Amino acid sequence: MSDVESATDEVRDGQRAPGSLRRIDRIVWREVRTLARTRTFHVLSVALAIVLVTVAVLGSASAGYVPTVVSLITPLELLVPVVAVAFGYRAIVADRERGELDVLVTYPISTRELVMGIYVGRAVGILVAITTPLLLVGASVAYLREEPPEIYATHAGADSPILFARFVVLTLVFALVVLAVALAISALSSATRSALALAIVGLVVLLVGLDLALVFGFATSIIPDGSLIDAIAISPLSAYRGLVFETVISTAAGTGPKSASPIASVGSLGIWTVGSLGVAMWAVNR
Secondary structure (H helix, E strand, O other): OOHHHHHHHHHHHOOOOOHHHHHHHHHHHHOOOOHHHHHHHHHHHHHHHHHHHHHHHHOOOOOOHHHHHHHHHHHHHHHHHHHHHHHHOOOHHHHHHOHHHHHHHHHHHHHHHHHHHHHHHHHHHHHHHHHHHHHHHHHHHHHHHOOOOOOHHHHHHOOOOHHHHHHHHHHHHHHHHHHHHHHHHHHHOOOOOHHHHHHHHHHHHHHHHHHHHHHHHHHHHOOOHHHHHHHHHHHHHHHHHHHHHHHHHHHHHHOOOOOHHHHHHHHHHHHHHHHHHHHHHHHHHH
């Protein structure tokens, strides 16, 4: 018997129904158990760890934390969306195909609780999958980092693990945004094949399409040059990239032009997350 079915039996037996947080918690643990039993997610997580650690060790780990961030940001711009979509694109449509979604919506659990439970449960898995290799990268930098030459001694504080920790947090936030988009795709799909097709289209749009649209907008003056800093935040990928450059790389360098608007970028990531989850709730309830 599932946790949600147990909650239903409590109501049928006249017992006090569990609160909203308790119902969400049961959905969360159902998703965590699903991820733990699925070998594909383990393989994907190990592959991600191997790629990131290899890039760091063979690249800039010995140079310090910020050079390692510079080496990792491009691979992560590609790998994080791929991993996040892989974790989320089947989350809802698989339940629909098995008929579980039709059963779940008849239980004393709201659509909001169901979607949030699925989102948080999948988020637990993706946070572990991304945090673990980044912690390994941080440890490799701490071990391999060479002492800076004396000429740069006065700037030794610029390259610190605090900046790398900031980079890790931004990467995790970016992953959670893409996961929300993946859940929306899953909820809008009627079958796994269509979900996969939509997921591929979504990845192309996130990785290439929105950036190309921004370039076109600037080239044709649809987007004024003066709004460049704010406009690039429209794309979650560009918002993530801009935040990394503005709050990690530029902070360490101490010089250079402003690369992004932190307020606009954070706002964009928040809108993408809330909007995507809202779409998922609507699609489940339609």
